[in-house]
Amino acid sequence: VVGFGVFSRDGDEPRVGFRWGDGVLDLAAAGLGAAFESSSLNPFLALGRASWEDVTARARELVAAGAELIPVSEVAARLPLEVGDYVDFYSSLEHATNVGRMFRPDREPLLPNWRHLPVGYHGRAGTLAVSGTPVVRPSGQAVTAGDDGPSFGPSRRLDVELELGFVVGAPSERGRPVSASAFREHVFGVVLLNDWSARDIQAWEYQPLGPFLGKSFATSISAWVTPLALLEGSFVPPRDQDPEPLPYLRVAGDWALDVELEVALQGTVVSRTNARHLYWTMPQQLAHATSNGASIRTGDIFATGTISGAERGSEGSLLELTWNGSEPLVLDDGSERTFLEDGDEVVLRGRAGDLELGEVRGTVLPALPL
């Protein structure tokens, strides 16, 4: 695993570290500056691209020169960011098509806007949690088949969403769009992200203003943010877009990210896919999100939306993997799953070439008594 994060050891004050494999370099102790004596990456992220690249290069040199690393087993990783806003896109063609088929079976699965813009919405920044944080099964309103109206109770259709998120370092000015070509000036790096979803709550609430309580109880991110500076070898040509996007969404260069991804449920890998399958690229997402003049802040997170491939077994949610619960998965221990059960542990993993991203791990705890 390679990335920047925040850790504490023996109950000490949290500090910023550079993770390399099974060790963590204490960046302030290594002489890299006061920005690293912090309980979040934000002071470092606010320094801008030149600093990110300089610090990343120096951290790698120190590691290569044999600097002392703290064993990762001796540290507690924390949420690495003071999160500004959290936006979630819907950028996988296969995911959007699958969901459309299941939720709106009587209509075209892709809505008319989908191929013209990266559809997205705001999620709850205050409930982002670091990998390892348990997730209490949410309760909420849902309609059970055959019932006249909604009832309130623990979600019966708790799901995961396999996503990547990009983390904003340098802010922008109110009223000034950020062009797709300015992506690297503003974006520091990426994390894996699990956008936990209660499908029964979501299905009842989401019209007309979109997902709310079906998502807002928890969103987990990896403890280590992998800088773009270390991912340069993993950018590959994106897939074709038809129709051609409007000019503000056009961007030259290879902007798909070749990251192999997997979802493990109770130790069984239930999905394998790749982020390069996404239809909309991260620079397009950023350009779109700011095209109306909305500003961005240090610590904002923009997530891709569920990443699903075209083949069975490459979908990034149980909703799709089990086709709305109708085709249960069989785990290695012989048990079956449609949606998550109490006690289930989910791990998301990602690999860009030789470089492993920070995992996202979470266990489902039972709902609170009503």
Next chain:
Amino acid sequence: VVGFGVFSRDGDEPRVGFRWGDGVLDLAAAGLGAAFESSSLNPFLALGRASWEDVTARARELVAAGAELIPVSEVAARLPLEVGDYVDFYSSLEHATNVGRMFRPDREPLLPNWRHLPVGYHGRAGTLAVSGTPVVRPSGQAVTAGDDGPSFGPSRRLDVELELGFVVGAPSERGRPVSASAFREHVFGVVLLNDWSARDIQAWEYQPLGPFLGKSFATSISAWVTPLALLEGSFVPPRDQDPEPLPYLRVAGDWALDVELEVALQGTVVSRTNARHLYWTMPQQLAHATSNGASIRTGDIFATGTISGAERGSEGSLLELTWNGSEPLVLDDGSERTFLEDGDEVVLRGRAGDLELGEVRGTVLPALPL
């Protein structure tokens, strides 16, 4: 105007003040504590209900005893909060019905969930702005009638939304719902809020994940947060709810807020209404938003959604006042309006009995060149 806010004078460091009429009491200078030497209300809000009520009472006593107030004309008011998350509800029956009729003319105006839960979604916290901040007309994708597909350009249907918002003081714990009856333990006060909306952008983008760029360019709030402690005389019985809400949404007591509201456009009052018309109350909104275990933080804002009454001229948006642009308003200067023009100034005002809330003022600036 009565409320707590953040001001600076002569370019000095910002401080917390208590506004009373045309004066501002400097709370730190008056000996009320270090929490008021701050660029936001958050340190004060984090102290909890007993402190809010104590400070409010002491501030009123000091004012009554003739303490020196700074003329409001000598201070610059700032955004009073470090905003956590911003949630916007849709709690006016009349507004939701009007929008449903216009946006989905072929279907029942109210969707099946509307009377069972306060529909809401997350907005962009990073683009909240204090009253007086100009708003640049946003550009975005929209479909012009008769065109095959979308085009990108300045919004032609820029609108206002007249809302109240409540401000969270005391945070809650992850996984623990906040009951409706705990509302006063967590909520400090209210602000007026203008949820600027680009209707053409919104109409094209909003399905299936809800409003995004049609709203995220700017949301304006008053500079002065009026504490609940000063609004006790303005809580009145809410309107009937049919069907009876599920148990977690039931709350005893008078929770509608009798606040007279108006929207002025270029000096002409174009709408007069009252917040007591809202269908869902603020404690119900908070209970719903946390019913899935989502935590709240100091500085979170929950807005009511557009407040519209039943009569013509009591709607809280131009969309409704002009019935989707088909019935232009005539201003006092004889000019007509459907949606906002460049240079237009909008002012939202609210009054609870003798007590005036902080206004929300904003002027539309032309779109940036593309």
